[in-house]
Amino acid sequence: MHAASAVAVAVIFVWVGMVVAISFLEAPLKFRAPGVTLQIGLGIGRLVFRALNASESALAAVLMASFAVEPPSTSTGIAAGAAVVTLLAQLFVVRPSLARRSEVTLAGGEAPRSPAHWVYVGLEVVKLVALLVTGVLLLGT
Template sequence: MNPTWAAVAAAAAFVWFGMVLAISFLEAPLKFRAPGVTLRIGLGIGRLVFRALNRAEAVLAGVLVVAVAAGGPAAPVVALTVAAVTLLAVQLAAVRPVLNRRSDRVLAGEDVPRSRAHLVYVACESVKAMTLPALGVALMPV
């Protein structure tokens, strides 16, 4: 793969990985443990934070796709790129809308059961958290 495009793609993969770790696995669970943070407040904050994260992820996914496509990648790089971008697409198109509808109801004061969609989102994040560093390493010159 072209070294310049590989470096751009690797940087995008590692920055994306860092953002997923920081928000999904650190900020999200910790905010509900802070004193005075109710479920409604936590959901309101979470919606804002995850909306921003997902936008940043979409930009990084775009950079990654362009860099990988332009760089003449090997098959493993293509497979890992497709996996990461597909996981994000599933989260944005299928899982987030379900979670948003549930959080709308909670924020409106309804008592609603926990959603399995949250577990699907976490599963996607977990697989992304394994895929992105693997992709970054695959993009690095030997």
């Protein structure tokens, strides 16, 4: 395995770990902690997801750079592309809606129900599957 491929594998599995730890463990569990109100949970969530998304963006950039050095197979490129496009959809399509809704709630208002949260979760599942497929394909080359 070349250095660029090793970097790509490391990036993918670090990214997988971050998504699983934050999106599927921390996010749902924080609201079950004693004393955590909706406003506190949203405030924490906004900070955590802003940091996660910034880290994911950096990881995606490193992944693309490693692919520029050593181009992946077509199937690996498609799987990685699906993960990156999913991240971009989360950042630029879904997160703005979630941010507007959480701003209302944090200000003490009552925000109407929105499917945006479930869309984000669905995209997290798609992204996680795409990342796992990418990692497995990279390990197989």
